[in-house]
Amino acid sequence: MRLPWWIPVVLIQTHCGLCRPGSGVVFTRNPANQTVTQGNSVHLGCAVEGISDADISWRKDGLKIHSNDQMHLTLGDQHWETYYSLKSVQQQDAGVYWCEVDFHSLTYTSQPAWVTVEGVPHFLQDPQDVATLPGVPFDLRCAAVGPPEPVEVVWWVGGAAARGPSPSPSVLHVQGVNSSVKFYCEAHNAKGISVSRTGTVNIKVLPSPPVELRVLRMEENNITLSWKPGFTGYSELSTCTVQVSAPSGLGGGVSELEVGVPPYLLHLHHLTFYSNYTTRVACHNELGPSPFSPWLGFQTPQTVPAVAPRNLTFDLREQELHLGWAVLAEAELRGRLLAYKLQWSLGGEGQEALLFKENSARLSGAGRFFNSSFQVSACTVIGCGPWSRPITVLPAAAVPASPQRSHLVVGVSLGALVASMVGLVLMVLLQRREKETQFGSVFKDPGPDSVSFLAARSFNRQGPDLPDSTLDSLGINEDLKTKLQDVLIQERLLTLGHVLGKGEFGSVREALLKTGDSVQKVAVKVLRSDVDSSSDIEQCLKEAAYMKDFTHPNVIQLIGVSLHRRAGQRLPVPMVILPFMKHGDLHTFLLLSRLGDDPFELSVQTLLGFLVDVARGMDYLSTKNILHRDLAARNCMLNENMTVCVADFGLSKKIYSGDYYRQGSLSKLPVKWIALESLADNVYTCQSDVWAFGVTMWEVMTRGQTPYPGVENSEVYEYLIKGERLKQPPDCRDDVYEVMHSCWSPVPKCRPSFQRLLEQLEGLGAAASPPPPRPPLLYVNLEGGEQGAESDWVMTCSAAMAIGGDYRYIMGPCGDGGEEEEGSPDPLQDLRDEEDDVVIHV
The missing domain is CATH 3.30.200.20 (Phosphorylase Kinase; domain 1)
Structure with a gap:
């Protein structure tokens, strides 16, 4: 088997560099090298002594293996064991494996084990597509490995064998082609033949015009354009040319910019506000430019005007005041004019502002505006621009005859205004000082040891420690x-x-x-x-x-x-x-009965006894008006007498007759155990606990298999809404599955009560006969483990996020939707009389 060159180095550095002498952490079992034929199974084991917590992980070729059902077993005090299994080994599973422990900020690793997979050749390098100019020579490459070795390669080009067998890796030299052609390679060894992917030789051409040209972002007068390349012509694009046409009012003309790609973006800065532009793009490969894309038009956004209106004047007459100012140019306005805003003050006190569509204003009652100050600003839909210089309205008789007198009057008026403002500020400061000095010397300079702080909640830390905490x-x-x-x-x-x-x-x-x-x-x-x-x-x-x-x-x-x-x-x-529950949780106990080193048989009568115990416990809880909401085999415990006790009430809620509990926000919930209506609308009733009991029955009858094997948590709701349910386990009797299936009716009130389930299961248990011989069960996504007679154990479980959103589910009379099998008892007759109807609005 060929491994990547870096794997031995990593193992030497990790294993020898981090196992500290005298640390007390010792691997008592290391995984062993294995050579298997493709499709067979591999079982790797590892044990470590000297750690208090089971935090052992597996790695393959330096990467951590994530397993949802990895089992940890204790072999003694601070002595743990774990296993990792591969059910049907493929070529990609070949590699080097080891287990790893993090303890006291150090990492300890076991000895590595190599898993070698024999089968048909495995391609390390598939032939890749080629882009070339007509008649230019090029090479094709292909590499495959076993085991078993040797591996030979046969090339096929254009549907014909191009060359006989050659050792892998193989390089085929092609003198050149003038049109597109397909090719692939075959890898042969003693186990058979593998065929690579089919590659294509493409002839390079000019690119096509870019597509999806658009304005990606628009921030004030800065624009970001984006586009996507069209067909590249089988050659890498190097640059793109962007043409931008300015509006005629700004001088017109087309600017051209060269942009390196990727990314296919261009930032245009300092454009004119509220102006229309057009742009288009062409891209280049080694053969030349593509045609231009169609023109794209866009308008820059509006903003507030850049300047204030100029030449504000007034004309005071007997009955009205006339004000006028100059119109702003489009470039100064920088948007669509909404109105001119006129603000004025009388005696230093601001008055209500006025809005005008035109660049003039006529105000009636001229006398009330004597000695008033006016300013004007232009406004767009974005906001108003700067204010003009203020002008003061004076009667005609008070208007001086000469410029010198005018300047003098203005100076006196401004001086009086400044004096009044200074007096007002001093008055405010004196009032503040008087108020603050009521609480201490605010204006006194702090000494060198003074500390300034904000008031905060404080705690007395000087008192003696209490010997025991209290509620x-x-x-x-x-x-x-x-x-x-x-x-x-x-x-x-x-x-x-x-x-x-x-x-x-x-x-x-x-x-x-x-x-x-x-x-x-x-x-x-x-x-x-x-x-x-x-x-x-x-x-x-x-x-x-x-x-x-x-x-x-x-x-x-x-x-x-x-x-x-x-x-x-x-x-x-x-x-x-x-x-203390001697035999741990029911789920792990069932797993060990099948997958432990010393598996043991559990009769149907024993399994039904477990279910009777769970039904009794849940019937008791329902009489107490308690919703469990997390019923599963993992939350049922086995005491020393092998009696099952319902446990783990972390999600429980107190309910009252006729009410249901609605979850207020999303939380982590066990999706594969949750009823259909709970997944749809976060509604929980005693009937939703009955659904979970049916799933727990399936767990028990399969000796601990994971529900819905092959169905992801995110897919469970869609699976159920189609009418699908958990399939009947191979060794499960029809009458037991019938009870199980009745728990999964889409209509909550059509499910049996726990009292009825208890009666049915007690009857089935009394009629149970010795079990016939059965083939081994297949368990999906579980690693096996070992355990002694008095071993401690822990099963790591994960919960999934409940499915939210506006889901809908089937509601109707009992039997609608085809859920009840022919001949099954009518669940409506089994409902307890004291239960009120729960109305679920769909």
Whole structure:
């Protein structure tokens, strides 16, 4: 097998450079080299000792392998094992594999393993298209490898063999062609023949005109043009010529600009506002220019006028005041004139502005404008330009006879205006000083040790530290605080052990709880340490508040709540204390029954017993008016007596008869377990929990397979709306699948209640017979793993974003849409009498 030249170097640097002597991290198992035939499977294993968390990843040829269902198993205290499987190996799977651990800011790697795939030749280099001038010689290249070797290449040009077998890699020299021709190569070895892609020899020609010429951006008087090249003539474009025609009022003429490409953009700066331009483009390859594109016309945007109106004059008569000013030129206006704005003031006090369409104004009542000041501005739809110089209206008798007298009057008027303004400013400053000095010596120069600061919320940090945190320190609401007060456990009574699993919101740790003179083994859910808001903490504790009132053998019960103090943090970390479940979650238990190193048989009667336990727990929750909203095999736990307990109420909501819970915003939800109406409109009822129970039944009957194999999360809604449902598992009896399928009716009220499901499953369990021999099940997207009799484990799960938007789903009487099979019982008869109808508006 041939590997890229860089792989041995990377392995030497990574493995030898980062495994520190004496670190305590040791790989007790390394993946082994394997040679397989194409289509067979490969199973790689790796184990590491000396780490507290299972954070082992796989890499291929230096790149991280992302696997949604990778399994980690514990072989002992701080001893973890993981596996990676390839179900049907192809040539692209060949390469070098190793596993990697990040621990205490260091990276540790296992020994590498080479996976060699034997099959028909694999092309490392397909022949590429060629663009050439007529009669010019050129070379064609092709390279393929095994294993097995040797590999020989046969060339085909224009439908005929151009040359006999030659060793790979192969180069074919062609003397030249005058027209387009197709070619490809064949690679032969002992396993068979592979055919490369078909290439084409193209003859270079002149390019076609550019297309999609448009104004990409327009910012004030700066324009960005963009276009796309037409047919390039099988030759790279080097430049484009842009012609811009200016409007006749600006001198006209055509400017020509040469632009290097790509990108196919041109920025035109400092164009004239509110003016019409046209432009076109032609592009060049090595043979010459293309024809020009059609002309594109565009208009630059408007803006405010550049100058103020000039020559503002007045004519004061007995009954009216006449004002006039000069019209602005188009270049000065820089837009379509909307109006002239006339503002005036009397005695220094501004008056309401006036708007005029023409360059003149006639105001009646001349006497009221004596000693008034006027200014005018031109306005476009964008805004108004600068103001003209102010003029003061004086009676005719007051107008001086000579220019010297006029200047004197104007000077006196301006002096009086300035004096009044200075007096006004001094008055404001004195008032401010009087107000501020009520609160201290504001105008006194600060000393060298003075500190200026803004008022802020402060905390007393001088008091003694409290020995234990209380619920009062969390900032949660009073009702939740009262409900949890009697189950609060002091932190010093807990001894935390190793991590059992991790999730999006925190981790689950094994722990010992001291109660009197005895010690009890428990599981502790710890919120992430970076969560520091009261709202997030309150949401976490709501789950504990729901569990506090649960008293049922098939629903996990709360032991207590504790608070972990954090150095330098304002809020403690809440910890929810739960019973320790010896056999872990139901999903991983089912996987290990099929894929562990010591697989074991689970009879149909045992699987139905698991489902009866789940149905009992969910029936109890429904009587408490609790929506679970995340029912799945991963959230069902197995205690030491192999009894299933429904757990993980992080998405639960309290409901009341006749109501439904509507999610207010998008959040991460388990899409493949969510009911059709919940995907469409974020509506959750007890019937949507019944849908999830049907999916959980499918998980149990397939021994842990992932629902809807081959269907992406984003495709689930479209899959369901077409009437598709999960298929009947190979070993699932018809009567069991019939119950399962009844949970997925498109009409929520046509699904059975949990009480009815419990009755049906108990009847099926009583009638279950010993299982017949069955072939091995195929599991999609799962890596196998090993586990001892008393091993700890953790399954890494991922949730997908719920589908939002204005979706619609099928609503109608029971049986509409063809969902119910012939002969199945009518689910409407199984609805409980006390349930009210839930109306969903579609």
